[in-house]
Amino acid sequence: MSLEVQSESQAARPHPVTAGGATAAATPGYQVIRRNGLVTPFDLAKISVALTKAFLAVEGNSAAASRRVHDIVAELSAQIAASLARRADAGRTFHIEDIQDQVELALMRGEHHKVARAYVLYREDRARERARSAPPAAVLAEPAPVLRMTAADGSLVPIKRARLAAVVEEASAGLDGVSATAILTETGRNLYDGISADELAQAPILAARTFIETEPNYAKASARLLLDKLRSEVLTFIDGCPEQATQAEMAGRYGAYFHAYLAKGIAAELIDPELQRFDLGRIAAALKPERDLQFDYLGLQTLYDRYFLHVEGRRFELPQAFFMRVAMGLALREIDRDARAIEFYDLLSSFDFMASTPTLFNAGTLRPQLSSCFLTTVPDDLDGIFKSIRDNALLAKYSGGLGNDWSRVRGLGAHIKGTNGESQGVVPFLKVANDTAIAVNQGGKRKGAVCAYLETWHIDIEEFLDLRKNTGDDRRRTHDMNTANWVPDLFMQRVAENGPWTLFSPDETPDLHDLYGKAFKTAYEAYEAKAARGEMKVTREVRAADLWRRMLTMVFETGHPWITFKDPCNIRSPQGHVGVVHSSNLCTEITLNTSNDEVAVCNLGSVNLAQHVTPRGLDRARLAATVKTAMRMLDNVVDINFYTIPEARRSNLKHRPVGLGIMGFQDALQALRLPYASDAAVRFADESMEAIAYEAISASVDLAAERGRYPSFAGSLWSRGILPVDSIELVAEARGGLDCDRSQTLDWAGLRQRVMTIGMRNSNCMAIAPTATISNICGVAQSIEPAYQNLFVKSNMSGDFTVVNAALVHDLKARGLWDEVMVSDLKYFDGSVGQIDRIPDDLKALYATAFEIDSSWLIEAAARRQKWIDQAQSLNLYIANPSGKKLDQLYRLAWERGLKTTYYLRSRSATHVEKSTLKGTDGKLNAVSASIPVAAAPIVLGEAWGQACAVDDPTCEACQ
Template sequence: MAISHGVSETRFGAYSAGNGSRPADLTFQVIRRNRTLSPFDPSKIAVAMTKAFVAVEGSSAATSARVRDIVERRCVSVVEALTRHADAQRALHIEEIQDQVELALMRGGHHKVARAYVLYREERARLRRESGAEETTPGVATSTVRFRTATGELRTIDQGHLGLVIDDACDGLDGVSAVSVLDETLRNIYDGITADELSLAPILAARTLVETEPNYAYVSARLLLERLRAEVLSGIHGQEVEARPADMTRHYVDYFPLFVARGIDTGLLDPELARFDLHRLASALRPERDLAFRYLGLQTLYDRYLLHNDGVRLELPQTFFMRVAMGLALREVDREARAIEFYELLSSFDFMCSTPTLFNSGTPRAQLSSCFLTTVPDDLDGIFKSVKDNALLAKYSGGLGNDWSRVRGLGSYIRGTNGRSQGVVPFLKVANDTAVAVNQGGKRKGAVCAYLETWHIDIEDFLDLRKNTGDDRRRTHDMNTANWIPDLFMQRVEEDGDWTLFSPDEVPDLHDLYGRAFAERYVQHEIRAERGEVTVHKRVKAVDLWRRMLTMLFETGHPWITFKDPCNLRSPQQHTGVIHSSNLCTEITLNTSDSEVAVCNLGSVNLANHISGGGIDRARLANTVRTAVRMLDNVIDINFYTIPEARRSNLRHRPVGLGIMGFQDALHMLRVPYASEAAIRFADESMEFLSYEAIAASSDLAVERGSYGSFNGSLWQRGILPIDSLALLDASREGRLECDRSSRLDWSSLRERVQTQGIRNSNLLAIAPTATISNICGVSQSIEPSYRNLFVKSNMSGEFTEVNEYLVQDLKSRGLWDEVMVGDLKYFDGSLGPIDRVPEDLKQLYMTAFEVDCAWLIEAAARRQKWIDQAQSLNLYVARPNGRQLDTLYRLAWRRGLKTTYYLRSQAATHVEKSTLTRTDGKLNAVAVAAAQTVSAIEAVTAPACSIDNPDCEACQ
């Protein structure tokens, strides 16, 4: 029976016509099996789905309103999946569309219908083979297939040249097949394909094979590199240039001075770069390091970091690193020598600067700092100046942390108007909208985090800011929020005591107090409130407010939990001011005031690159840290400051934030499970080494350049190092700090060295999220456990299949890496736990983030925290959070002396494409059929906090 399915024009017309969320001029084409093109018609998807329902439920399904509604909703999901990252450069293959239809049916819980659809596809493929209508061999098929040049000329595709390019990309890589990449490439080309599409086709072909062999990520990167070389070199030379890998040493030397000249001419580079010895620098470039990129890293670099003029890239990867190095060496005596030293560190991936430094180093507006911390005053001029400062700081890629605790609360008296205040929330709404409007130069979204102390009368409204219900004028959907919690509050929670909320205009001294001084004065204000001497106040049960904090954290992912007293009591700079908040990513803890905006200058050591012989390579780490500290210190002097308060603060105190990434990679290399005492010891040991070398490097730099301006009176000057400052926190808590204080190195001599020589930087260590720079380096993010062993990572550059290469190596060595294992990993969302044939030792070693008990993450973080003068971006992973569990975890974090925590990650719907759970012969993998009954339950899990790789999340970018 013929089926006519009236697909809603309003639901699908936007996609086929290029309206809705897609660019207006964007249409999609489908590559048929005969290599011809036809327009993408979503209604055909609806017909195919309806036929599958008819096969299962009978002919009545064709006219069923229920089936019609299901089909329409599933079709929408298919079209969204197909077009999410599509553009005019790529046509969709018909098999790709059918894979997405199968996936949509399974995700919708229609497993029998999905199976019927799979069987229908198999039957159609069999009939095509028997009738001789199956696709011809790739070599024959392309003999008449042509591509269209930029001028519109049609030329025959040179399959031999295409094969040569793919051979180059596969050269020297184990487990990859140039033939497989070529076959997949030819399957996705058609007559009349554009030259741009043709250059993209092998990249996407190799990408589809990553799930079977991680080395295909390098193949994809090398193919993208080929495309990038052609774009850059042809643009620089003004004519088409073809560059084989073997020719790149010569090309780099010839091209580098032309790049600098072009960059200066177009206003993209600082003219001062032309004063370097460009031939010396060009000779120091290492083209072979281009091959170290994985696809995600190079695509991220291509999309977001490489300088471009009218959309045409001017930079190749090694010139990008050299440009950054030159920008950081501008004020060195031997600029060329230092630039080469900095370049070596960056291009080897031993160390990577933060994103703003990579964006702007060597440019006319070299704003190189990552985050800025401000405190907002309690007057209208000051509030709106703070909002303006946010805009100016965000314009050049700065993230923002604002302390709002001084702004008077709802109902407080306004003397100037004889009225009552609307509280802090309306101003937070203004700050939220400003962050959206100023989007960091078009490179990433503006990002801000608002901090409020727990005693503020508006704290309950503050907790609700990210809710999706209620008055939208009192919601800040785009702003991060964080609780700034004093120890006294946590003690009241532990004691099940009461807690009093105040408006800061009536208790202004609380803002600048911490530790015992805060506790004493707070109790005095409570007595004043009981006497009626405080107008605006409210008494609540401390544990009730705590539970509400955790409830909002679970439901909205905000506000984050951060602790005021550990940040201040362990601060080396407590003699010059007070820390009123952390930053956007909760790793920076610096003083702020009306006259000083704190600035953090970040970079991260790639810990995985410093593992050898079963442990940390101390000599290599010391060399890396010494150079990295110098680079970060240079940022302070070179930096372009958009407001004077930031310049004043940064030059006076000279803080930097050196962190780590690749911690999980290092554990894999050492064969240490994350959930183990050995991992906690390694976290302790590695951070002690890093801390020791960073302090030593900064102290030696002080001999050359002088100590920072406010050194006298600091903890450094008093001989109190970060490990020693634990005693100050413990004293404030009257001996109740539960924290390991062991050490391995000779800290006595280092104390004496710092006191004698001084130190160049007020603050040295902070562990940032490193989401994007770790992608560039191809290692795990920051201190995070593995998210999945196999998953699809989504970010601003698209979607990327990520496979744990360490796991694949282990499975190969035991004869367990095959297509069934790939299918099992896909189905079980990258987890080894449910896969019976995987040995227990590998299950322990390759536990994923949601399988590792969060207490292990907190214990490892506590060991690191004793060595860190600032803080760390600590995400917590809880698959299905509940109140009791969160209460236990966050109390543990406080008891262990952690300064801050970051996102609460909860289990998201799967990112792995289950639609390809088939064997090579096209038949369903047994695991797919057996497991299909529970797919919908897994897919139904949602992420109330922040799911991984959210393109809108600062931590994920």
């Protein structure tokens, strides 16, 4: 049977075979590199023909079989075409072996195991046949034909093999386990006569990537090869003619390049001309070109695709220029701004701290919108509703993430006085907000993203729970917008008591929106009594436990709405004297006041905890220095920021909140040899957050001494000597008790006195954000997350990337356990070490993955952090085998421990790391991203079952 896809022996004519419902002929723009080096057009129809032959050879050619095979082949062909398109290199070419690898992988993914086995055996037979018919040694000894590159002017010039070899050697230097010879050999497989300059630059990068799964250091080699491509692109743009430089050559040219880079950026109206007024000689001399070498491939490719400045797609910003541009942008209003810019640059480029994505995008530009999060509250009138939606668009335009409180909007059936009609409720307006978020996609850098919050007593709460379902009236669904429950303590108490819960329309209960704690309880019970007397027009009574059950069902089925807690967010808020926290933000870590006049703004950045531990523990001196500088940078954002609406400017200047967070927590634990699921890890979460909180509050006091208190300081918890660790007792008092740790080790009494005497520069100091993208840049685990898997493919807006836990590989090498069999085992067991017998128990515990760790450990660690944090945490929960009982226990535990918010519930996808050992790929073909949500086990909560948010969903804002 002839199974070879795109075989050289097949005719070049198109085949009238359908794929995905359309005739698949030669696909324009894509080409195939044959084994003999020739290049021919890519023809999807040949894949369909080969697949059809493979299925019929195994399953027979009856009419029924033929009809079934036709449908299967159409679906597989479309999948293969889409996968190849995602993986196309700069020149839109594929090697013949890569295409056949994709066919094999598609068959295995589809569980067509017999066909896949036959296909694999056929490929092996063909390989042996080619080997038997290979030319004699004498012919092979002849010099290889000279391959040429197509230059920009269309002429053909010889490929500079010596330079290619030198660049690969330089990229491999000093990296244990990396072979320049192996990269060059693999590169040669993808060269052909007439190759374009872009393809030639991409070829060694793709070659190095094929080895990442067996040696993590190839990720650094791949990054260094991408640097060569970037340098060529940048220098050619700067100089106006083709230009190249190795890393060693560039080290001597970085200063001169930096001057030209600023001039080009200013001329293109992308960089603020004010940056030219710095002492550029001093600034350029402070650049550290060697820090270009510390990136992994995922980090640098992310910067290349989404962060570096470009003109019509041509980048002109190198990594150290990028970090310095951001640093200078943050130092614009400093007295000695040259010294501060260098200080900020050193912190960013060392990866000890990283500013948030909007700051990295926009600092030093003409529109420096540097803030990450915006929170609004939507009024109950048409003008206010549509103004809020317009504000969403303006805030999202420059990379802001949005949290909207919709609890004031009257519910379905409520009376509208102006028209004497009935309200259609909050859902139709949420649909408009959803579509606005999609329309404003932040210039293609990342999707516009918004989260809608609704309080649990709102009459529309049950419809709100259904917003992300894929069934029902699509006009009442919001498939792209995140949603979150804003849950009062009274509701949780009613759930525990199995009591009733009454739903109201906010036009009849307007004060509930602003009340919390005991005041909320009093008012709510009064409205319940009024409803019982028949004095309320729109109301409905449900069982609290039934509504809770449905909330958990929906968070499992759709990943939404998230569950966040209104009372601890407000009771512990330092700013309760001047307003109310009506919602959190897009990622549930921000808890700031909102009103008609104030749109809350938060400015974020994260300490890389992995950089601040030694085998002996936390490096307090380094951490103190990092936090001090980081807090200054974050405070500067408030004054430099470009505000798109006046309500945001008013709020930010009045309260000056910032959110210092952490990332690399899992890396720090592994460096300290502490398993995530252990009391020691919980204690480290406590110790590290206490130290960060202490230094952050101290730094804000220092800034207050230098620059003055924030304007609304008087009357705040700070001014009354109530620090975040003290405000726990306020929650305990409101609830009649709170089961959480209160221990502390540092001199909080002394700091408390300084806060009361000198004041604070910032109303809020800490918030732990997801950090998904900036942690990629720094090459560490995101935020406070446990590792998803130890070997997997990560998907984001930059593509698919093989990710290997380098620390695990290091430990396995030290014990003589890292080999091809171990790689295969990790794939087979979906990146988990728990079921691999050869791995010792201590390493199984240390490298346990997210779904192997009981999420109660995540909650216990988060509770220890929460006592120190004046805002909240983006806390994902993982559950491999969900049940109603488990979900109930988890979320009740989160509330009982005093957590303010939770984030995504993540369930394991049914697509895992591929159990194949395909060779000759870039690593992406060896695994299946867990980005496709699929049905999980039924949840024991009524009839519903489905999926929670899958890990690394490239369409999910949390994963960006």
